[in-house]
Amino acid sequence: xxxxxxxxLLSLSKRFGTTLANDQVTLDLKRGEILALLGENGAGKTTLxxxxxxxxxxxxxSILISNAEDKMVPLTPGHPQAALxxxxxxxxxxxxxxxxxxxxxxxxxxxxxxxxxxTNKVKxxxxxxxxxxxxxxxxxxxxxxxxxxxxxKQRVEILKALYRDAxxxxxDEPTAVLxxxxxxxxxxxxxxxxxxxxSVIFISxxxxxxxxxxxxxxxxxxxKKVGEILTCDADEKIIANMMxxxxxxxxxxxxxxxxxxLLSLSxITLKGNSLRNSLSxxxxxxHEHEVLGVAGVSGNGQSVLAELISGLSFPNLGEIKIGSNxxxxxxxxxxxxxxxxxxxxxxxxxxxxxxxTVAENAILESLNDPRVQRFGFLxxxxxxxxxxKLCEAYDVRGPGVRFPARLLSGGNxxxxxxxxxxxxxxxxxxxxxxxxxxxxxxxxxxxRRLLDARNRxxxxxxxxxxxxxxxxxxDRIMVMYSGELKEVSSRNREEIGMLMxxxxx
Amino acid sequence: MIRIEARNSPPMLLKVGVPIFxxxxxxxxxxxxxxxxxxxxxxxxxxxxRGVFGSVFAFSEMLTRxxxxxFTGLAAAVAFRARLWNIGAEGQLYLGAMAAVAVGTGxxxxxxxxxxxxxxxxxxxxxxxxxxxxxxxxxxxxxDEVVTTLLLNFIVLILVQMMLEGPLKDPMGLGWPQSSPxxxxxxxxxxLDRMRVHSGLIIGLILALVLQLLITRSVWGFKxxxxxxxxxxxxxxxxxxxxxxxxxxxxxxxxxxxxxVSEVIGLKGYLTxxxxxxxxxxxxxxxxxxxxxxxxxxxAALFIASVFVGADSMSRAMGVSSYLADLxxxxxxxxxxxxxxxxxxxxxxxxxxxxxxx
Numbered sequence: 001x002x003x004x005x006x007x008x009l010l011s012l013s014k015r016f017g018t019t020l021a022n023d024q025v026t027l028d029l030k031r032g033e034i035l036a037l038l039g040e041n042g043a044g045k046t047t048l049x050x051x052x053x054x055x056x057x058x059x060x061x062s063i064l065i066s067n068a069e070d071k072m073v074p075l076t077p078g079h080p081q082a083a084l085x086x087x088x089x090x091x092x093x094x095x096x097x098x099x100x101x102x103x104x105x106x107x108x109x110x111x112x113x114x115x116x117x118x119t120n121k122v123k124x125x126x127x128x129x130x131x132x133x134x135x136x137x138x139x140x141x142x143x144x145x146x147x148x149x150x151x152x153k154q155r156v157e158i159l160k161a162l163y164r165d166a167x168x169x170x171x172d173e174p175t176a177v178l179x180x181x182x183x184x185x186x187x188x189x190x191x192x193x194x195x196x197x198x199s200v201i202f203i204s205x206x207x208x209x210x211x212x213x214x215x216x217x218x219x220x221x222x223x224k225k226v227g228e229i230l231t232c233d234a235d236e237k238i239i240a241n242m243m244x245x246x247x248x249x250x251x252x253x254x255x256x257x258x259x260x261x262l263l264s265l266s267x268i269t270l271k272g273n274s275l276r277n278s279l280s281x282x283x284x285x286x287h288e289h290e291v292l293g294v295a296g297v298s299g300n301g302q303s304v305l306a307e308l309i310s311g312l313s314f315p316n317l318g319e320i321k322i323g324s325n326x327x328x329x330x331x332x333x334x335x336x337x338x339x340x341x342x343x344x345x346x347x348x349x350x351x352x353x354x355x356x357t358v359a360e361n362a363i364l365e366s367l368n369d370p371r372v373q374r375f376g377f378l379x380x381x382x383x384x385x386x387x388x389k390l391c392e393a394y395d396v397r398g399p400g401v402r403f404p405a406r407l408l409s410g411g412n413x414x415x416x417x418x419x420x421x422x423x424x425x426x427x428x429x430x431x432x433x434x435x436x437x438x439x440x441x442x443x444x445x446x447x448r449r450l451l452d453a454r455n456r457x458x459x460x461x462x463x464x465x466x467x468x469x470x471x472x473x474x475d476r477i478m479v480m481y482s483g484e485l486k487e488v489s490s491r492n493r494e495e496i497g498m499l500m501x502x503x504x505x
Numbered sequence: 506m507i508r509i510e511a512r513n514s515p516p517m518l519l520k521v522g523v524p525i526f527x528x529x530x531x532x533x534x535x536x537x538x539x540x541x542x543x544x545x546x547x548x549x550x551x552x553x554x555r556g557v558f559g560s561v562f563a564f565s566e567m568l569t570r571x572x573x574x575x576f577t578g579l580a581a582a583v584a585f586r587a588r589l590w591n592i593g594a595e596g597q598l599y600l601g602a603m604a605a606v607a608v609g610t611g612x613x614x615x616x617x618x619x620x621x622x623x624x625x626x627x628x629x630x631x632x633x634x635x636x637x638x639x640x641x642x643x644x645x646x647x648x649d650e651v652v653t654t655l656l657l658n659f660i661v662l663i664l665v666q667m668m669l670e671g672p673l674k675d676p677m678g679l680g681w682p683q684s685s686p687x688x689x690x691x692x693x694x695x696x697l698d699r700m701r702v703h704s705g706l707i708i709g710l711i712l713a714l715v716l717q718l719l720i721t722r723s724v725w726g727f728k729x730x731x732x733x734x735x736x737x738x739x740x741x742x743x744x745x746x747x748x749x750x751x752x753x754x755x756x757x758x759x760x761x762x763x764x765x766v767s768e769v770i771g772l773k774g775y776l777t778x779x780x781x782x783x784x785x786x787x788x789x790x791x792x793x794x795x796x797x798x799x800x801x802x803x804x805a806a807l808f809i810a811s812v813f814v815g816a817d818s819m820s821r822a823m824g825v826s827s828y829l830a831d832l833x834x835x836x837x838x839x840x841x842x843x844x845x846x847x848x849x850x851x852x853x854x855x856x857x858x859x860x861x862x863x
Contacts, residue, residue, distance in 0.1 A: 310741060311743075312740065312741065331743070331745075332740060332741055332742065332743040333743035333745070335743075336742075336743045342741070344741055349735070349737045349738065350737050350738050350741040351738060351741070352735070352738055353730075353731050353734045353735040353738050353739065354734070354735065355734045355735075356730065356731065356734060360727065360731075364731065364738070364739075364742040365742045365743060367724050367727065367728070367744075373724050376723050376724050376725065377722050377723050377724070378722055378723065378724060378727060380722070
């Protein structure tokens, strides 16, 4: 491609306290190009985009953007209004939509004066419909956004940017909440839009979609740009190495003969307060030496399934058996004593008590252990020793075990929870979104430990939105949709994706 | 532009220094109403100090005043640690006091070695019951304990008035709404001859130490803190929340009940409906001032009692309203709350980003 530049970031730096979030990052974007911005968590991708959009003021460097006459002019830093006016549209990971307004109202919100909407409605609608036709982003404009699906909401966000005549679209992890089909559709639409001259930067963790849909890849690490490669010259290994800076270890799952049943749920029905929190007639079995992957778009009952296995929810109907014992009164304590280790989805809310020390969090589930307490009193020294050993074995890095756990980073909090769970040698591990929000290094560490546990003889229930992760780790795969659980024998992405979207062949 | 940043972990110096600083600031602020009242501020403060430290009697009066505040302060501190908002210490205090006169005025005529512990235990039970009810309502039906405990205060007070006009009324009391006196052997020994300060103070000090140890070192205290800081994670980790809350409630209510017992069998010797000038509520201030630390409660209770006793004596000497003491106490609470904010957050002035013209 030899198109002209529409955007140049010139050696942008941003410092937060003592950390250098962005260090002299230089980046060009061409007209009609799809640029993928890759990097681990904390690599500085979001900071960079926030500077572009004017949320942050860069400490050094400048931004050039092409104006109407195709000349590169400097962009006023630190002013979102200026970025909007210059044609930059940003779609955040968490949507910023008013749920009770219609799609049409959301799209025009902020760019059309409210009182003029009545008179301009026809013109406004025509403009949006033209954009929809050109981009292929199909949305029912008259429906309240709250009733749209996640994929549709995202389309509304993009339409909102396009309505403001965005020339450059920034998407922050756009596919995190989409089914594979929705994601593919999104990228097809984006490709169509770039033919009209739109330029796109998207932030992603998923190597597959980056390789499939981008033109060029820029990799950030520790705030620096460490690599730039045309997608046609790249493969997964090259990019992964750029991201972590060393040879990424490839996980190997050897086939094992499964042992006896560890946990079985039969015909469980649980009526929650909404469909998202209900289970209808689900059954599953997990055996020794087995990883059972539960795939699905979040909000289809995974949380309540996890609560059930954690002992936090009670089924209305059905039977839970651990080994050969029926569990009549599930409770977290009963599940822990039965040898179930639980890695919660929301680790900050359910996993740790942030204001208590790392050491105290390390023993949160072992308060009855004589190694930790004697006559109802905690053995401070034993506790600290235990926590220190644990932190070393599981590579939990932070200010020390006597400091509040909330000072740890997300990845280290997860490692602490993992340490707490694995140290008890659980016979069954429930891992709910265990790598969500973790960087590549921490995530592959978590995955490796889950496989180690399986090889040792434990059973693992892995609930994840990341289909690639499910495919990598699981011996068997089930798909959750709308509170129902179906086993799939195939390992075909398309087929699993169809089930995730609720479509039976 | 002001920017407010959270401190990662407030340094120890700040944690301890802020309440002390706040206490001083509140005393200084008391100069404003004093000036309005037309008093000489210098003399007023001297009178206040003399009212507390001027004589052994003055000092012992301060200790007497601090005793119930230690109990109610501990009651609030232990409950607040678990984020259980017990606003009902006042009512629980009266329940404890009522139980004390119920068993201590002649129903049980045994020697003091038996009678005193029995009165104390029954009083604790009564107070514990007063807090257990709202907590059961909370865990069963989700009733907000702030509302229930607060309202129970008034219910209990009316109950006390009813009992003092009825079954508990002293037949020899010349018609006054007061109970019969506690048997002589049921009274706590005084600490100093001809002074009112009594051994309830010693019980309070011991309990403060025990609670400090329990909260920081025991499994029970661990659970209490965990439930207070993050109830979801505690539940997930298998801590029985309801059981934990109930045990905290029993402990907190028992302590508040003990405040009533100590006033009745340590100081007054009988029960009236005005035995507590709001000790239950002041206990909340004491606990907050102490940063919810049991040992800190002792210090805070001594401070608040000094303010009360000192302001009392000052008002008598100078003819200023003694409500000034209430003012200082409330200002100290406000100062501590504001100070606590500064202990946890750092406030920085930053220059606004330069506006660039388009």
